[in-house]
Amino acid sequence: MRRCIFCGRTDNEFDGRNQWTVEHIIPECLGNSTLILRNVCKQCNSNLGTYVDNYFVNHHFIKSSRQFFQLRSQNGVIPNAFQEGVTEDGQRIRVDENFVPSVVPSIIQDGNKITIHANSVEEARTMASKKLKRLHATPEQIQNYISKIDESLFQELQPEIRYDITLDINRFLLEALKIGYEYALLKFGDAYWDDPTALKIRNRLNCAISGKMQDTCERPPEASYVPDYLMQGLSRTPLIGAHWISITSTLHNQLVAHIILFFNPVSSFQVLLSEQADCYLENGQILEDFVELPHKGGIDYDKLQEYTGRQSCPK
Numbered sequence: 001m002r003r004c005i006f007c008g009r010t011d012n013e014f015d016g017r018n019q020w021t022v023e024h025i026i027p028e029c030l031g032n033s034t035l036i037l038r039n040v041c042k043q044c045n046s047n048l049g050t051y052v053d054n055y056f057v058n059h060h061f062i063k064s065s066r067q068f069f070q071l072r073s074q075n076g077v078i079p080n081a082f083q084e085g086v087t088e089d090g091q092r093i094r095v096d097e098n099f100v101p102s103v104v105p106s107i108i109q110d111g112n113k114i115t116i117h118a119n120s121v122e123e124a125r126t127m128a129s130k131k132l133k134r135l136h137a138t139p140e141q142i143q144n145y146i147s148k149i150d151e152s153l154f155q156e157l158q159p160e161i162r163y164d165i166t167l168d169i170n171r172f173l174l175e176a177l178k179i180g181y182e183y184a185l186l187k188f189g190d191a192y193w194d195d196p197t198a199l200k201i202r203n204r205l206n207c208a209i210s211g212k213m214q215d216t217c218e219r220p221p222e223a224s225y226v227p228d229y230l231m232q233g234l235s236r237t238p239l240i241g242a243h244w245i246s247i248t249s250t251l252h253n254q255l256v257a258h259i260i261l262f263f264n265p266v267s268s269f270q271v272l273l274s275e276q277a278d279c280y281l282e283n284g285q286i287l288e289d290f291v292e293l294p295h296k297g298g299i300d301y302d303k304l305q306e307y308t309g310r311q312s313c314p315k
């Protein structure tokens with residue numbers, strides 16, 4: 001019988017509006033349409049989006065990969081990770097998808113002095129005239145003032161733009177935990193449901209999707225960044241238009257997933273799935289999937305083999 005891999009409910013336990021949905025193990029907006037599950041209910045799926053996926057997929061680091069690989073959001077738009085920054089002196093700058101900067105128009109009054117940030121003399125004059133009208137200036141005063149706008153102060157805009165980026169690593173690890181847990185359920189089905197580690201992971205994810213981690217996200221002990229030997233390989237590899245996810249066992253009989261997104265060190269994780277790997281895998285066995293990205297994708301298989309050190313890459 002089909003039950004939701006998060007809340008455990010079956011069809012006849014659903015309330016009126018609940019139903020089965022397609023859950024993307026790696027978020028759909030990262031270019032995944034093949035690695036999916038059909039046993040996640042609508043309520044859990046929607047809360048996963050709100051409380052787990054959103055932070056991750058909209059973070060500057062992930063957005064810039066989505067932009068680089070031209071992955072469209074559900075609304076059809078390629079995200080722009082560099083949309084808004086600030087200059088050294090705090091002026092807000094917009095950057096379009098072709099990396100052309102423009103100032104965010106602003107007008108600041110300080111006593112008798114008015115400072116205008118605009119993209120053209122024309123724009124500055126229009127803004128000044130509106131402002132002066134609001135200050136009840138006469139048409140003559142307005143004319144007099146805007147004729148004095150000093151055009152020589154206009155400069156070609158080549159600002160040094162600053163982006164303030166904060167990263168809540170715990171929220172990145174929470175996303176990794178979700179991906180690893182779902183992938184294990186895809187591969188092992190019900191056999192994995194009762195695993196003691198699966199239970200811990202499920203409880204943690206249920207805590208997140210109930211909204212309890214909205215303010216502060218606890219660090220999930222089962223998830224981490226990939227170990228050094230993988231990280232070193234990744235930092236030598238240019239971004240590859242694919243994701244790679246695998247499950248293997250360690251010498252200590254632990255079952256671990258490696259989740260390598262965009263082949264980028266900032267989005268590459270390890271998740272401990274079980275302390276009893278021999279219940280799931282033969283010795284030395286590896287389960288893996290590649291998700292090739294649709295547009296700029298195109299995997300360089302030589303580089304991939306060099307990185308993974310194996311011959312099993314798909315062709």
Ligand SMILES: [Zn+2]
Nearest residue numbers: 004007041044
């Ligand atoms: Zn559910």
